[in-house]
Amino acid sequence: MTVPPTIGVLALQGDVREHLVALERLGVPTRSVRLAEDLTGLDGLVIPGGESTTIGRLAERFGLLHPLRSALADGLPTLATCAGMILVAGAIVEGDQPLLGALDVVVRRNAFGRQNESFEMDLDVKGLDRPFHGVFIRAPWVEKVGSDVEVLARVGDRPVMVGSGRIVATSFHPELTDDSRIHRLWMEDAGG
Amino acid sequence: MDQSNGMKTGTELVKRGLADMLKGGVIMDVVDADQARIAEEAGAVAVMALERVPADIRKDGGVARMANPAKVTEIMGAVTIPVMAKCRIGHFLEARVLEDLGVDYIDESEVLTPADEEFHVDKWPFTTPFVCGARDLGEGLRRLSEGAAMIRTKGEAGTGNVVEAVRHIRAITSQMEALADMTDEEQADQAAMMRVSPELVKEVASLGRLPVVNFAAGGIATPSDAALMMALGCDGVFVGSGIFKSSQPTAYAAAIVEATTYWDNPGVIAKVSRGLGEPMRGKEIGTLEPAERLAARGW
Numbered sequence: 001m002t003v004p005p006t007i008g009v010l011a012l013q014g015d016v017r018e019h020l021v022a023l024e025r026l027g028v029p030t031r032s033v034r035l036a037e038d039l040t041g042l043d044g045l046v047i048p049g050g051e052s053t054t055i056g057r058l059a060e061r062f063g064l065l066h067p068l069r070s071a072l073a074d075g076l077p078t079l080a081t082c083a084g085m086i087l088v089a090g091a092i093v094e095g096d097q098p099l100l101g102a103l104d105v106v107v108r109r110n111a112f113g114r115q116n117e118s119f120e121m122d123l124d125v126k127g128l129d130r131p132f133h134g135v136f137i138r139a140p141w142v143e144k145v146g147s148d149v150e151v152l153a154r155v156g157d158r159p160v161m162v163g164s165g166r167i168v169a170t171s172f173h174p175e176l177t178d179d180s181r182i183h184r185l186w187m188e189d190a191g192g
Numbered sequence: 193m194d195q196s197n198g199m200k201t202g203t204e205l206v207k208r209g210l211a212d213m214l215k216g217g218v219i220m221d222v223v224d225a226d227q228a229r230i231a232e233e234a235g236a237v238a239v240m241a242l243e244r245v246p247a248d249i250r251k252d253g254g255v256a257r258m259a260n261p262a263k264v265t266e267i268m269g270a271v272t273i274p275v276m277a278k279c280r281i282g283h284f285l286e287a288r289v290l291e292d293l294g295v296d297y298i299d300e301s302e303v304l305t306p307a308d309e310e311f312h313v314d315k316w317p318f319t320t321p322f323v324c325g326a327r328d329l330g331e332g333l334r335r336l337s338e339g340a341a342m343i344r345t346k347g348e349a350g351t352g353n354v355v356e357a358v359r360h361i362r363a364i365t366s367q368m369e370a371l372a373d374m375t376d377e378e379q380a381d382q383a384a385m386m387r388v389s390p391e392l393v394k395e396v397a398s399l400g401r402l403p404v405v406n407f408a409a410g411g412i413a414t415p416s417d418a419a420l421m422m423a424l425g426c427d428g429v430f431v432g433s434g435i436f437k438s439s440q441p442t443a444y445a446a447a448i449v450e451a452t453t454y455w456d457n458p459g460v461i462a463k464v465s466r467g468l469g470e471p472m473r474g475k476e477i478g479t480l481e482p483a484e485r486l487a488a489r490g491w
Contacts, residue, residue, distance in 0.1 A: 011216070012216070012453050013215070013216040013217045013237060013453060014213055014215060014216060014217075015212040015213055015215055016215070016216065017215070018212065034453065034454065049212070049213045050213050050214075050215070050216070050217070050237070051213065051214070051217060051237040051238075051273055051274075053232060053235065053272065053273060054217055054235045054236070054237050054273075054449065057233075057234075057235040057449075058235060058449070058450070058453055061446075061450065062450075062454075082213070083213070095272060109272060110272060114274075114294050114295075114296055115206075115210050115274065115295075115296035115297065115320060115321065116201065116202070116291070116294055116296075116319045116320055117201060118201060118206045118209070118210065119199040119200055119201045119203075119206060120199075120200050120203055120205055120206055121197070121198045121199045121200065122198060135205055135206065135209055136206075137206065137209045137210050137213055138210065138213075138274065138296070156197075173209065176205065176209050176212065
């Protein structure tokens with residue numbers, strides 16, 4: 001019998017609980033990550049929704065930024081949602097905040113607007129046979145996609161889900177609905 | 193709102209969803225662009241745009257109203273994190289103005305002078321989500337029934353004294369625990385007493401928590417205060433006068449953010465609390481005149 005992989009959820013701030021629930025629904029053992037040593041022995045990492053500036057600054061002050069950068073560079077499978085998409089990006093369009101630089105994309109924060117422009121809609125996602133209901137909260141989009149990065153879903157012509165090897169990033173929140181298909185797709189594609 | 197391309201805005205999921213993204217974070221009262229930038233730099237998840245912080249509202253007296261739109265816009269332009277603003281209880285026109293300005297959340301707040309003694313704002317028709325205060329479960333559920341998408345305790349704002357916020361979260365928690373042990377009939381009686389639907393009471397009983405995010409607010413003045421409220425089960429904290437009425441706002445703001453994340457790690461709280469200087473002065477609740485008790489506003 002094989003030991004199921006343990007997935008960490010970066011738990012500095014944001015909707016950590018919803019990701020833990022989504023993973024537990026798939027029967028996956030989970031661990032909250034708040035200190036560098038919590039990264040040891042993980043088979044995958046989720047970077048949740050939240051405020052990317054808050055999460056980035058906490059990671060910086062508590063010595064997590066460098067270990068996270070190395071872990072992602074070494075191929076730790078990572079699912080990054082909303083704030084997570086911003087954090088894994090190589091660059092953002094405006095502003096100065098700590099980034100992990102693990103995915104060759106340029107991301108625009110709050111690209112769809114403020115809260116009054118937040119929305120939900122059905123999306124076609126590459127690899128899923130039925131539409132996925134996407135919840136977009138003050139959501140970012142991908143402004144520029146690097147050559148190794150594949151676009152997995154779009155709203156209009158804007159990429160809202162991208163992947164590159166083991167890293168998948170979404171503008172929307174797959175953890176806010178009862179549908180764990182994006183989590184499962186990521187784990188399968190990442191070889192988990 | 194339903195748009196032709198299938199995008200729906202202002203839904204319950206989208207309104208409650210923003211509050212979910214604020215969890216584990218600190219929302220800070222600010223009165224200008226400079227304070228807003230200090231808050232963002234320190235790691236605040238959102239700021240509350242105000243004309244005056246609650247401690248000054250207490251000191252100055254008079255009628256406290258929605259902040260001037262120019263002030264709200266100034267603060268919205270200064271930061272990239274969500275901006276909230278307060279309207280008076282029942283003042284749906286102030287709320288409409290704030291929605292028009294594009295704030296990310298409206299706080300229908302007892303810190304301002306109530307505008308209606310009978311009705312809170314009917315919050316369902318708004319696209320902008322609302323957060324409301326609650327001293328107990330019934331008050332929280334009444335606000336949810338009116339369309340609030342986030343709840344907070346109603347501790348005595350501007351006192352730097354956390355005791356009332358503690359009372360409120362303990363009341364809400366123990367009332368939810370009691371619901372779980374009740375028969376359907378007893379739950380229906382509770383619903384009638386709280387003046388909310390039996391379905392809502394049932395939902396809370398089965399979840400074991402509110403169906404929305406529940407923050408601490410009122411009287412939080414130190415990193416340990418913030419950690420205490422997290423330990424008591426709050427999803428995050430609002431800090432009002434506690435930051436910009438302390439002797440070193442920049443350091444205080446960062447320390448409260450850090451203590452909120454590492455609330456179960458006393459070593460971290462001790463470390464971040466070192467060398468912070470003086471917290472805000474604070475007030476004993478027993479010394480307040482009845483008219484100064486802001487939590488008693490609303491019902």
